[in-house]
Amino acid sequence: MNYCSNCAAPVEHMVPEGDDRPRYVCHACGLVHYQNPRLVVGCIPVWEDKILLCLRDIEPRRGKWTLPAGYLENGETVMAGAQRETREETGATVSRLEPYLLFDIAHINQLYLMFRARLDSPGFHRTKESAQVRLFGEKEIPWNEIAFPAIEKTLQIYLADRADGVFPFQIHPILEKMKRN
């Protein structure tokens, strides 16, 4: 950030008095720009024993498979956000949402909140954001083509819990991947 979002004066990256970490501070109008993690909300849409995945047609990770998920909007509840993202990315409507997984992705300042959800009908279609949308059985999941670590982990945990028949709410960290040569 270079300029104040309130008055357009240049900002300084500094620790404000009484604070313990650097913020973007505007000396012209006094505004401190606090920046906090963003929340991604999404669903595991299920029809019978199959899971709905979408093939991303947008960057990042275009051409990789994912669960429907995206940033929560201001003024929106987490459940409505997860349903909206599912509708936008898969054309499907979901209900009976159950809060299920929360991922702390501290190194990119994000949280993911994933719900379990039921498709209202097996109706879905490709969308502006998804080149393909389809149901996958457990044995068909394209593990090497999943877009994001949090989504891969969601699918792993869901399938393990499903085998056990219980779906306790869980919080997991997603750690930065070690750089490989």
Ligand code: ZN
């Ligand atoms: Zn300002």
